[in-house]
Amino acid sequence: MPSSEPAAPGALPPRLGREFFDRPAAEVAPDLVGCILLHEGVGGRIVEVERYEQGDAASHSFRGPTPRAAVMFGPPGHAYVYRSYGMHWCMNVVCDGEGTGSAVLVRALEPLYGLERMRARRGGVPNRELCAGPGRLTQALAIDDTLNGAPLLAGPLAVHARPVPVELVSGPRVGISREVERPWRFGLAGSPFVSRPFPGDRTGSRRPSAARARGR
């Protein structure tokens, strides 16, 4: 099962360039699953993302380039970082052509690089929960508003190509109240590191209780 094999640390594929991000969110979002996100060498494999764009009432770019959403209308290949619920940071990858207001929210990683630093920042939670959520992964990678607008093409933030092929699943986005039916959340099939299971992904993050009771 290729999608369940972890990315091999040490054999890091090339960093992605502008041409990867300069495409519609509909393409970039699923293509980001399986790629490696790093901040100062700490991070892991992207296992869950969501797509947002200007014509989408759930998107911060829906009302145009407001001060908060300005970065979403900037050049692709940059980070859009915003504060969520007054206490968390969430990171997006700006994509598509400049001015389109398209971005992909990174929602969960499979932790692979800098595990000790992540654990220290996250207060010793289980590995599975280190980066299982948009607020959790920014905490683990020390991503905050000082990186809003920062490039991914050079500098401390980087996205690297998929080390191994992946199998995708999709479903409705999480935590929104508008456009709730759009299946714009994408994940790595069978990954235990997603923020919550994908409906219909039988190999998803929660092991069947019968198997769990048997001790595996």
Add this chain to the structure above:
DNA sequence: CAGTGGATGCTCT
């Protein structure tokens, strides 16, 4: 394991 509620501050109406 499901459901609930509190924390906390910014953005936009």
Add this chain to the structure above:
DNA sequence: GAGCATCCACTGT
């Protein structure tokens, strides 16, 4: 002033 692209602790099965 309302509403969050969330997380955690705590409740009760």
